[in-house]
Amino acid sequence: MPELLxxxxxxxxxxxxxxxxxxxxxxxxATASQVWAALGxxxxxxxxxxxxxSRPAAPDPGRLSELLGAVDARGDNGITLSVxxxxxxxxxxxxxxxxxxxxxxxxLDETLSGTATVALAATxxxxxxxxxxGLGTEVTIGPDELVLTGGKRWITTAWEADxxxxxxxxxxxxxxxxxxxxxxxxxxPGVRIRPAGTDLLTGSATGxxxxxAVRLPVDHLVGRPGRGMAAFARHMGTERLAGxxxxxxxxxRVLADTKQRLTRRHIDGQPLWHNxxxxxxxxxxxxxxxQLRALCDSxxxxxxxxxxxxxxxxxxxxxxxxxxxxxxxCAQLQGADGFARDGAQHIRSExxxxxxxxxxxxxxxxxxxxxxxxxxxxxxP
Amino acid sequence: xxxxxxxxxxxxxxxxxxxxxxxDASLRELGLDSMQAxxxxxxxxxxxxxxxxxxxxxxxxxxxxxxxxTVISAAIDAQGAADGTRVTAA
Numbered sequence: 001m002p003e004l005l006x007x008x009x010x011x012x013x014x015x016x017x018x019x020x021x022x023x024x025x026x027x028x029x030a031t032a033s034q035v036w037a038a039l040g041x042x043x044x045x046x047x048x049x050x051x052x053x054s055r056p057a058a059p060d061p062g063r064l065s066e067l068l069g070a071v072d073a074r075g076d077n078g079i080t081l082s083v084x085x086x087x088x089x090x091x092x093x094x095x096x097x098x099x100x101x102x103x104x105x106x107x108l109d110e111t112l113s114g115t116a117t118v119a120l121a122a123t124x125x126x127x128x129x130x131x132x133x134g135l136g137t138e139v140t141i142g143p144d145e146l147v148l149t150g151g152k153r154w155i156t157t158a159w160e161a162d163x164x165x166x167x168x169x170x171x172x173x174x175x176x177x178x179x180x181x182x183x184x185x186x187x188x189p190g191v192r193i194r195p196a197g198t199d200l201l202t203g204s205a206t207g208x209x210x211x212x213a214v215r216l217p218v219d220h221l222v223g224r225p226g227r228g229m230a231a232f233a234r235h236m237g238t239e240r241l242a243g244x245x246x247x248x249x250x251x252x253r254v255l256a257d258t259k260q261r262l263t264r265r266h267i268d269g270q271p272l273w274h275n276x277x278x279x280x281x282x283x284x285x286x287x288x289x290x291q292l293r294a295l296c297d298s299x300x301x302x303x304x305x306x307x308x309x310x311x312x313x314x315x316x317x318x319x320x321x322x323x324x325x326x327x328x329x330c331a332q333l334q335g336a337d338g339f340a341r342d343g344a345q346h347i348r349s350e351x352x353x354x355x356x357x358x359x360x361x362x363x364x365x366x367x368x369x370x371x372x373x374x375x376x377x378x379x380x381p
Numbered sequence: 382x383x384x385x386x387x388x389x390x391x392x393x394x395x396x397x398x399x400x401x402x403x404x405d406a407s408l409r410e411l412g413l414d415s416m417q418a419x420x421x422x423x424x425x426x427x428x429x430x431x432x433x434x435x436x437x438x439x440x441x442x443x444x445x446x447x448x449x450x451t452v453i454s455a456a457i458d459a460q461g462a463a464d465g466t467r468v469t470a471a
Contacts, residue, residue, distance in 0.1 A: 173440060233420075
């Protein structure tokens with residue numbers, strides 16, 4: 001596996017202040033590309049993956065947490081989603097598959113430096129998001145060129161991306177060996193990208209993509225033919241950890257805001273924060289978020305370094321199961337104010353992506369159930 | 382089939398029960414789904430120190446225990462020949 005990084009190692013302790021400092025100069029209405037460029041220019045993205053040649057595709061869990069915390073603090077969930085998918089899904093795949101030279105290596109280097117953005121295009125026009133092996137986008141692998149035809153839906157960062165990392169099938173059938181990743185420049189003839197048309201997560205530049213006989217040189221294959229799904233599965237855990245870390249950052253931010261509001265608002269001369277029912281509901285949320293954080297801390301390295309898919313499923317399902325009730329409670333506790341523009345009710349709607357994107361909670365719980373015996377064994381004293 | 386291979390395969394076959402793994406055993410019928418097949422691939426490549434050839438990355442290879450072992454043993458032999466240390470798969 002090629003060495004990913006040549007920069008001097010950073011330190012986890014310095015990462016969040018550096019990320020926050022890098023983002024401080026970025027305008028509040030910056031696009032996903034501008035935020036990504038600022039992080040790249042400050043060396044934050046290279047530091048994230050700077051763990052030595054033996055672990056080129058595995059980000060440091062602590063730095064990933066700090067990066068997502070710093071981006072989430074901007075309060076634009078769409079931007080955070082874009083950073084998350086690029087940092088925790090696209091980069092590990094590129095890092096694992098990039099040869100020493102060529103377009104895939106260039107994509108990796110430019111994405112790490114922040115000079116380019118990349119969208120991960122897996123969810124397909126021809127199948128439900130939860131039915132990945134049913135995807136219809138096809139790549140014909142010839143001796144001299146690739147031809148890509150099909151479409152992708154709800155692709156994060158799509159209409160700001162310089163490149164798309166596309167999961168396609170090179171043969172019929174649902175077997176996991178039928179799929180291959182292809183690197184597609186967004187400007188290649190035959191690529192059409194349109195905004196997804198949603199009022200939620202607008203900063204994420206989510207779009208739908210069509211590929212009409214897109215012709216590319218064969219060096220745009222990412223990894224070996226037939227290993228697309230395996231490569232995806234191997235690094236899926238990193239995105240699942242990132243989702244859980246974002247859920248912690250997001251719920252913490254909304255809980256902090258909610259507490260301030262409860263302290264300021266009075267009923268019959270007493271702050272709402274003094275009401276026992278309110279306090280108990282709030283404390284329940286705090287316990288849930290703290291549990292999620294503990295799960296991230298205990299499983300982070302297991303997921304990114306050992307590719308433990310059962311641990312990743314625990315994190316993914318926990319994020320979905322915690323974020324929804326916590327944010328619903330915060331929105332309820334904020335009363336009518338929760339309906340303000342970009343208020344708690346809006347955030348709650350956007351955070352539903354944590355229980356849908358990258359695998360719906362119910363499906364991921366199936367993986368947890370599949371691993372019941374091993375997980376029970378781990379719980380043994 | 383190699384005993385190590387049978388041992389490696391067993392945890393992935395949730396419907397195996399007390400049956401012995403035979404070469405014609407259908408891996409899908411014994412409970413190997415897509416995600417588990419991917420994990421099995423990683424386990425095979427880690428355990429035997431081989432990479433399955435691109436041409437053998439297909440559903441025929443993963444159809445039965447015997448078909449999978451045939452490809453693994455060929456990869457082990459090819460790896461041994463490349464290293465100059467011939468290893469014969471059992």
